[in-house]
Amino acid sequence: MKEIEKAYEAKQFEDSIYKQWEESGAFTPKVDQDKPSFTISMPPPNATGTLHLGHASMLAIQDIMIRYKRMQGYSALWLPGTDHAGIATQNRVEKNLAEEGKSRHDLGRKDFLKEVDKFVDTSRNTIKSQIRKMGSSCDWTRERFTLDEGLSKAVRTMFTKMYKDGLIYKGDRIVNWCPRCSSTLADDEVEYKEVKDKLYWLKYGPFTLATTRPETKLGDTAVAVHPDDARYKEMIGKKYMIPGVLGDFEITVVADKEVDPEFGSGAVKVTPAHSFTDFEIAKRHGIKSKSVIDEEGKMKDNCGKYAGMTTTECRKEIVKDMEKMGLMEKIEDYDHKLSICYRCKTTIEPLISKQWFVAVDKPVIEHEGKMKTIKERSIEVVRNGEIEIIPERFNKTYFNWMENLHDWCISRQIWYGHQIPVWYCSDCDEEIVAEDAPSKCTKCDSKNLKQDPDTLDTWFSSGLWTFSTLGWPEETEDLKYFHPTSVLETGYDILFFWIARMIVMTTYGINQIPFEKVYLHGLIRTRDGQKMSKSKPETCIDPLDMIKQYGTDALRLSMVIGATPGNDLRLYEEKIAGYRNFVNKIWNASRFSLMNVEDEHLETEFDPKKHIVSKADKWIITKLQYLIKDTTENMEKFHFSEAGTKIYNFTWGELCDWYVELSKGEHLNPHVLVYVLKNLLKLLHPFIPFVTEVLWKNFKEDKMLIEADWPEFDKELLFNTEVEEMELLHQIISDIRSARAEHAVEPVKQVHAVIYAGKHKDFLEEKREPLMRMARIGELEIFEKGEKLDRAIALLTPHYEVYLPLHELIDPDKEKKRLEKELDNLKGFEKTLSGKLSNDGFLNSAPPEVVDKEKRRLKETQESLKKIEGELAHF
């Protein structure tokens, strides 16, 4: 007999349980050649972030996978870490400085970075403790940070390797420039915003042409037309002087297929320095470029009176001036998409600048005797199934993105991050690339060396994540044993940002795939499908707040059940509360059991031959076996929602509603109760680790649940005959309860029941006790068969007939109506079935077992029909 609290209070237990797990070493797998390994690299949250639902759901899903595999006997490693998130973090610190009226330039690079480190150190601890709150069973002894010693070394090593392979080059190229961040952005770091803008029609020498950016006219060097456009055929290749606000300037007319003759006037002004398309056109035709916008988004000195203005100011002025000069034909309203910075939403200025790039179309990887580009190799590993993406439909998205990949700009003009490992000699201009800072110039021995001031794109280091965290470039035991990792689990929103780059960097860098499977989860949304956004706090659910109120287990379940890979999930508080109720239900099922169990029951090992006694035992044991089978299969297929739902239904609908209820009478069998419960706790543990571990402590086991063995399906423990019988019992009880309610028989009232049970007579006789108790029967008579009773409720099925002779309590009209309704129902069913069975097509084409089933059902329906018709004849 145990004393257990009436309700489960999560916050009383969670922190101490987590501590016990961590201290037990269960999170820290060993390199063990006798065991298979299972590895997940945790997508590193930003070091300065705080836990949001996105993290919470990823942690829940990954923890489920890891705990499951750990219980199955794998050496299961879940490697945690944090990302320095260069631009994001630097922005945060700069913002803090701005409040003190300072800029990063006031501090200088060295002191500014000290400031950032200080900030990161404290906020990293915040996110780490929040990861623990979710119950994440990750190995903190192997925790990494993208900017720590080892990873920085990995970054420099990879950069050097790529440089030597000619994969990294420096070039003047047009880039996405964020004037606010003062940095370049990769193509996929650019977002688009719908804006209502103007389309300006300019009188442009012999042309009229449309543009959204009249200020870039100052940088125009060409006009492009479609090669087949008859209107401009004569002009191709010629040069024209164009009148402008700063005087005439010269342009060349070029023909290019990119130009859409349908749009505007069919002629495009070309500003190679400030437009991606124009840059490409100019390159194709050998046109020079003229740069007129600087890195602060202001007009350059070569812009006369407009010099120093922002592009927006300049646009206003220049439009005014053009109108004065009669150069403006008309201005139309125009909707288009503006490129903005994904971090700060500032308008992007495309401009030409000297940057570092990764060449994606250069064949450098030797694979099966062929030289392949990183692009080709990255596509290949997914196409040939070495890497499997779940759900599969994202393959298409991945291929499409990869195929259209341009050279990747990896330099960023910020201070926080991995500084590019390139040094320039001030004396001889030599460029030295090295893993470690050189002490002197390799060419002229000069000690006047200056490191490239730029840092690397954050995704460069995260691209190495799966192997750099395991010790690369050292050939560590961990690396050999745990890599390639098993599953990479993350949101589909960073398929390109991160997953694609890991595939690129790993297949090239160490000639391995980074992971075997990619599991993509969806976004968590509000109840009405909105994105939760920080700018609208009322739409956000704070996971930490939910944990406080409902417990981590409830939160985890609410994010896993109902979620399918790649699809978004709507989450709301009632849902979490619902799963808190479930957690309490399992708590109370255990509480009931432990109240009815002695120490000896807990101490003896379960012996099916000795301990399985009743048909009820056989029924629940069989159901448990099927549950074990289903759950294992679903876990293997990553169907976590399905697995969770089935365990939920078993726990509530079968164990609690029936087996525990049966146990309140003469069927109490502590051995089976303990056996079922223990197995159930194991199955539930990956989903709701805390409550299951707390309960486990009552079962006198040496090991903690986290280290227990996953249950195995045992087909010796299937008792299908008993299952059928027990389900008949459930049916009778439910039927009687239903009939009582319909006739408004008070729940406390004990009724008289007569059952004609046919071949089930002995079985029901055996189950007399629960039948009477659970259906509230005072006097029960069971016969094989007998006469119909008058003034009684009649429950008529092919397997049994139940009469409840309630005499004066029965309203004959009501009973007649009830029977008629059922009759209608059955007649409809009969029609469907006999229709099917008189159809030759069905009989010939359907599989025999389906035909048999329908035949059986028709027979049963007809039997019921006959009985009810007979009954109705008496009214």
Add this chain to the structure above:
RNA sequence: GGGCGAUUAGCUCAGUUGGCUAGAGCACCUCGUUUACACCGAGGGGGUCGUAGGUUCGACUCCUACAUCGCCCACCA
């Protein structure tokens, strides 16, 4: 412009290679202090499965269009 997803009860969603008269949770209605749990129990109402065709003996499930909503990608100035 291209691609993808969703559309099932008032709400949120299941429905696994086509085969019970379509299920669950929440909400709603009726009843309830029976040996864990009111974070509970018993019972109940509620759906022409977005629309229109097609394939099939049989379609929520497969195919084709369309509609609505949402997402992603793309250099239309």
